[in-house]
Amino acid sequence: MDSPISEASALSSRMLAWYDRHRRDLPWRARPGEVADPYRVWLSEVxxxxxxVQAVAPYFQRFTERWPTVQALASADLDAVLHAWAGLGYYARARNLHRCAQVVAFEHGGRFPDTEEALRRLPGIGAYTAAAIAAIAFDRPAAVLDGNIERVISRVFAVEDPLPGSKETLRRLAGTLTPDLRPGDYAQALMDLGSSICVPRRPRCILCPWSDACRARALGIxxxxPRKAAKAERPVRRGIAFWLVNPEGAVLLRRRPEEGMLGGMMEVPSTPWLAGPAPELADAIVAAPVAVPPATAWRPLPGVVRHAFTHFPLELVVAAAVAGEGWRAVEGVWAPVDRLADFALPTVMMKVVRHALSKT
Structure with a gap:
């Protein structure tokens, strides 16, 4: 599709003028006249x-207070990073964040590469993040395409093919408008426009600096x-979590495998999370992920722990028991109940903890 805008430079100039008047004040964003810090740009984008933005702001503040430089983050213990990340979800991002910091600190002398191509070779940095860092931190004319910008571009060009299949089309069209002058501010301007004006429902078109160039507005659509492909059905997954307390009052935790969901995080041991009915407790105990003495009596606690992941909802029954003789040989970490907050427990496991404490 050809651009409906004959003067792309005029449009980008208009967008930058709008941004200079309406830019959001965000903790990771350089103020006018300041040079952007690549570390803060990268951290915020991940x-x-x-x-x-509302959810990220306090996490960003705590991270930068604790680890103000990429070298400080690279030297941090992974468990500390995972614990600080708890609540943000997508924990693979936290592991990649730590690995990326180490690569930048120890292989690049603490300096982030300044091109999209080089940035994409770093752990956890994909096409969008590389473009955003290149544009915002290094003023490279990169076509940045986050969810807000996808919405703006799809409307300006009236792209009716549904996402995610239209992403490459949107990226190409975005590139036709990306200016050589202030590309970082331009990318952030589109982010802000999508956040405040070109919103999903009831867009405030009368306030948009591109309203006269928007093909979707002209068509009334x-x-x-952007249109989106129908989502596949998300079947409920179910499992059993094992709340095992030793005679000293400590709870058994284990570390999840590095790869896969919640990789590297601590958890209350549980069965695999599978679609279909919850496993029978007697069967689950036989294959329990905790090696407990045979005489230990497990009992299901009333109620169910529910948690919604992006790709599926989860229901967990919690089975509780007191460990008998031989508990010291059980593989895992015995955590005092009053110190559970010190461990890198993801949100779903904090729900298990609260449920168990309220029912035992």
Missing amino acids: MLQQTT QEDL
Whole structure:
């Protein structure tokens, strides 16, 4: 599709003028006249992946207070990073964040590469994040395409093919408008426009600096775009979590495998999370992920722990027991109940903890 805008430079100039008047004040954003810090740009972009600005802001503040430089983050213990990340979800991001910091600190002398191509070779940095860092931190004319920008571009060009299949089309079209002058500010301007004006429902078109160039508005379909492919059904997954307390009152935790969901995080041991009915407790005990003395009596606690992941909802029954003789040989970490907050427990496991404490 050809651009509906004959003067792309005029459009980008108009967008930058709008940004200079309406830019958001965000903790990771350089103020006018300041040079952007690549570390803060990178950290914020990783945190913002599939997470809102409101949710990220306090995490960003705590991270930068604790680890103000990429070298400090690289030297941090992974468990400390995972614990600080708890609540943001998508924990693979936290592991990649730590690995990326180490690569930058120890292989690149503490300096982030300044091109999209080089940035994409770093752990956890994909096409969007590389483009955002290149544009915002290094003023490279990169076509940045986050969810807000996808919405703006799909409406300006009236792209009716549904996402995610239209991503490459949107990226190409975005590139036709990306200016050589202030590309970082331009990318952030589109982010802000999508956040405050070109919103999903009831867009405030009368306030948009591109309203006269928007093809979707001319067609009256701006609120219908971007179209999205129908989501596949998300079957409920179920499992059993094992709340095992030793005679000293400590609870058994274990570390999840590095690869896979919640990789490297601590958990209350549980069965695999599978679609279908919950496993029978007697069968689950036989294959329990905790090696407990045979005489230990497990009992299901009333109620169910529910948690919604992006790709599926989860229901966990919690079975509780007191460990008998031989508990010291059980593989895992015995955590005092009053110190559970010190461990890198993801949100779903904190729900298990609260449920168990309220029912035992």
